[in-house]
Amino acid sequence: MSQPKVSFYNLAWRWHFYAGLFVAPFMVMLSLTGIIYLFKPQLDQLMYSHLLQVPAGHHILSADEQLLRVQAAYPQGHVKQYLPPLEAGRSAQFVVQKEGGELNVFVDPYHGTILGEQDAKNNLQAIARAIHGELMIGTLGDRLVELAAGWGIVLVVSGLYLWWPRGKSSAGVLWPRLGSRGRVLWRDLHAVVGFWGAAFLLLMLLSGMTWTGFWGKQYAELWNRFPAAMWNDVPKSDQQAGELNTASRQTVPWAMENTPMPMSGDHAEHMAHGAAHEGPAAPVISLQQVQDIATQRQVEAGYSITLPTTASGVFTIAVFANDPRNDATLHVDQYTGKVLADVRWEQYSNVARATEVGVMLHEGKMFGPFNQILVLLICLMILLSAVSGLVIWWKRRPQGRLGVPPLRHDLPKWKTAMAIMLALAVAFPLVGASLVAVWLLDRLLLSRWNRSAESASSSS
Incomplete structure (x- = not known):
């Protein structure tokens, strides 16, 4: 009866080794970049306070007056997005496309002074986010991160099987034997940290995978549904809201990524027939009017306004709130000011709500500093687990060949294990x-x- 347990233990060790060898470098990278992005609010204040903070005044210039100042300062640029001041004493921000690049331009909303600029894709937080999501190499990087996260789940499942006490004492199982030295201590640190962090790691992996381009896209299409009637009376384009998001910048909430973008001016007299998609945007309503709509509809501070780029485009007001219950995505006709769509937490499905909560917990934003500290501890546990796993392998590796544990030739098929691996594969x-x-x-x-290396070493 003990033979299957021993044999499957060997198999689990083998798969854990493969998964760990591949996943460990990614886990180190994801943890380090995640810690940087986790403390974005504090780091931004520390590094860019001269761009973010202004003396509070009595009168704020209109959004259109600020826009004119930015357009005068960047005549060759195209303003893509406007972020109103978060609170009194804070700057306004415009995202300007210029010469193939993108700039964050900061404006004193009380005096209209240009405070400075920042490369939108080449600053600490944007780089950390882009590496975290796609290694800064686009689709290939996205797939590699997704593969690492998926294998991370295999790592947790096989690791829990290997950790299972099997009659051992609690020492080395629930807490490390700190009096030990060498490989035993590293093994205890790896096993104990892995056990206590397993549930947290699964939450981080699964919530992170909802953003991936392959699995995340299929997940969203399967679960992220809104009633079709919501869009019945709205002219729709073939563009999805998710196209407003990039690797370095988040605009619309996850729940809205696969919803259709409405079109402006479908029946406007000044629109030429058949020219709905042609020509640049020429909004009739002002940027301040769009901001007034956000104020009237009580959209939480911290929202952005994305400007239309085509004659049929819309203004998009969006806030990806720290508390997902305050999420909002509004699309506004650029000619009439009519709100074509206004989607909030109440319209999300239960799966979308759970996913949004998971994402906010993942980013450390749900419960303020407490959530940040919790995610920091999880990242440190992941780092310790990854490093200790590599140290164990290094200490146990056979000389002159890959350190893969030998597989028994009499290995039986273990039904539960096969079912778990099949479920993960599907x-x-x-x-x-x-x-x-x-x-x-x-x-x-x-x-x-390995067999030839073993036979060679035994014969010698």
């Missing part, structure tokens, strides 16, 4: 494809290499 297709690839590699190359 739930995460990139993981499933890589599992097949690694299994073939292990069967065709590594096992033979």
Whole structure:
């Protein structure tokens, strides 16, 4: 009866090794970039207070007056987005596209003075976010991060099996044997930290995967549904709201990413027939009118206004709130000022609500400093687990060859294990494809290499 347990233990160790070797560098990278982005509010204040803080005045210039000042300062630029002051004593921000790049331009809303600019994609927070999401290499990076996160889930599942006490004492299981030295201490740190952090790591991995381009997109299309009637009386474009988001900048909430963007001026007299998509934007309503709509509809401070870029485009008011219950996404006709869509937390499905909460917990924004400290501790646990795992492997690695533990030839098929691996492969297709690839590699190359190395060492 003990044979299957021993054999499956060997198999679990083997898969844990493969997953750990691949995932560990990604976990270190995700933890470090995550910590940087986690403390964005504090780091921004520390690094850019001269751009963010202004002496509070009595009268704020209109959004249109501020826009004119920015357009005068950047005549070759195109204003893409406006972020009103978060509170008194804070600057306003415009996102300006210029010569293929993007600038964050900060304005004193009381005097109209240009405070300075920042490369929108080449600053600490934007770089950290872009590395965290796609390694700054686009789609390939996104798929690699998704693959690492999926394998991270395999790592947690196999790690819990390996951790399971099997009659051992609590020492080395629930707490590390700090009096030990060498590999035993590193093994205890790895196992104990992995156990206590397992649930948190799963939450971080699953909530993070909702943003990925392959699994996240399928997840959103499956669960992120709104009643079709919401868009019945609204002229829709073939553009989705998610296109307003980039690797370095978040505009609309996750729940809105796969919703259609409405069109402006479908029946406006000044629109030429058949020219709905042609020509640049020429809004009739002012930027201040759009800001007034946000105020009237009680959109929480911290929202952005994305300007239309085409004759059929819309103004988009969006806030990705720290408390998802305050999320808001409004699309406004650029000619009439009519609100074509106004979507809030109340319209989200239960799955979308749970996902938004998970994302805000992941980003450390849900409960203020407490949430930040909790996520920091999780990141430090992940770092310790990854580093200790690599140290264990380094100390145990066979000399002169890859440190893959040998697989028993009499390994029985373990039904529950097979079912778990099959479920993971189906739930995460990139993981499933890589599992097949690694299994073939292990069967065709590594096992033979290890066996020949073992026989050579025994004969000598």
